Amino acid sequence: MEFRYIGEAGGIEQTLAEREGIPFVAVSTGQIRGRAPWVVARNLGRMRQGTRECGALIREWRPDAVFVTGGYVAAPVAWAAYQARPRVPLLIYLPDLTPGQAIQVTSRLARKVAVSFPEVASYFGDKAIVTGYPVRADLFTTQKHAAWQAFGLSADLPVLLVFGGSRGARSINQAIIDALPELLQRCQVLHVSGHTDWPAVQQAVSGDRLAPELRVRYHPHPYLHDMVHALVAADLVVARAGAATLGEFPAAQLPAILVPYPYAGQHQEANARYLANRGAAIVVADSEIRNQLKEKVLGLLDRPEQLQSMAAAAAALARPEAADNIAAELLRMTGAEKK
Numbered sequence: 244m245e246f247r248y249i250g251e252a253g254g255i256e257q258t259l260a261e262r263e264g265i266p267f268v269a270v271s272t273g274q275i276r277g278r279a280p281w282v283v284a285r286n287l288g289r290m291r292q293g294t295r296e297c298g299a300l301i302r303e304w305r306p307d308a309v310f311v312t313g314g315y316v317a318a319p320v321a322w323a324a325y326q327a328r329p330r331v332p333l334l335i336y337l338p339d340l341t342p343g344q345a346i347q348v349t350s351r352l353a354r355k356v357a358v359s360f361p362e363v364a365s366y367f368g369d370k371a372i373v374t375g376y377p378v379r380a381d382l383f384t385t386q387k388h389a390a391w392q393a394f395g396l397s398a399d400l401p402v403l404l405v406f407g408g409s410r411g412a413r414s415i416n417q418a419i420i421d422a423l424p425e426l427l428q429r430c431q432v433l434h435v436s437g438h439t440d441w442p443a444v445q446q447a448v449s450g451d452r453l454a455p456e457l458r459v460r461y462h463p464h465p466y467l468h469d470m471v472h473a474l475v476a477a478d479l480v481v482a483r484a485g486a487a488t489l490g491e492f493p494a495a496q497l498p499a500i501l502v503p504y505p506y507a508g509q510h511q512e513a514n515a516r517y518l519a520n521r522g523a524a525i526v527v528a529d530s531e532i533r534n535q536l537k538e539k540v541l542g543l544l545d546r547p548e549q550l551q552s553m554a555a556a557a558a559a560l561a562r563p564e565a566a567d568n569i570a571a572e573l574l575r576m577t578g579a580e581k582k
Contacts, residue, residue, distance in 0.1 A: 270296045272315045293319030301327045307577040312336045321349035332576040338486030340513040375562025376490025381471045390476035404477035406435035416440040420447040422537035427457040434463045441465040484515035493561035498553035499524040502532045522556035
């Protein structure tokens with residue numbers, strides 16, 4: 244079986260695809276929502292160009308199925324698959340709890356729409372299939388002691404993981420830097436800052452702000468490829484509420500303090516509330532995290548029984564079979580198309 248990954252040039256998906264040995268094809272696209280009119284006009288032109296580029300790839304490669312997961316690259320790929328002759332069956336996967344603009348439009352072209360949770364299926368009627376959120380299998384099998392060893396962490400203190408996605412989160416980074424002297428007296432901190440704020444992180448821990456016995460408990464990184472070990476090592480996480488939190492945190496049985504990105508079209512707010520309403524997370528507004536982070540983290544560390552309850556609630560939401568469910572649906576679609 245052969246795969247090709249279509250995405251935007253220079254994005255994190257290009258790096259990840261190439262690391263896994265999957266051929267990557269860059270196409271033209273651009274964001275529409277929340278952009279100035281002239282930017283929208285330019286990006287619509289880029290999407291039309293992207294559709295032509297995808298169409299040429301489909302004619303050349305003749306795939307048996309197309310699988311898209313949302314975002315602005317999805318639209319050109321979906322249109323090209325729909326316009327191809329013969330038409331290429333399209334499976335869309337929606338990771339979030341609410342469909343974005345691109346998914347709402349392209350779902351009309353799809354054979355099926357896979358969703359993570361039953362609550363989302365009503366958006367797509369008979370096209371919806373509930374698969375769960377696919378995550379790396381290592382999240383279910385990696386042992387905690389191996390994860391601690393990967394980062395030089397001690398088994399004697401709880402581990403707080405802090406990150407804001409592949410590019411970091413300024414408000415979360417500022418909050419954790421402010422709180423470090425107090426937090427490091429109670430726990431180890433594994434902090435993934437993103438490259439943009441990395442100089443500020445390095446400056447914050449320079450000099451004598453942190454005593455040597457506390458500094459060894461702080462483990463900052465600008466970026467981590469090995470997020471599996473980071474998630475498994477942690478006893479608590481502070482993070483944004485992107486779609487991955489719905490699958491990865493339950494798989495790692497990880498309690499969370501979630502800080503939804505306020506400019507994500509309410510997707511992150513819905514994701515965070517979903518986990519919070521089921522007892523797996525606490526939600527803090529982006530505007531309040533700098534004032535509340537220390538209090539929230541220390542409050543949970545003081546109540547290990549609450550952390551255990553949150554971990555159990557997260558674990559109850561995990562769907563280890565999700566990736567197999569999506570793969571099975573793709574195979575059904577290609578088999579039906581060949582008959």
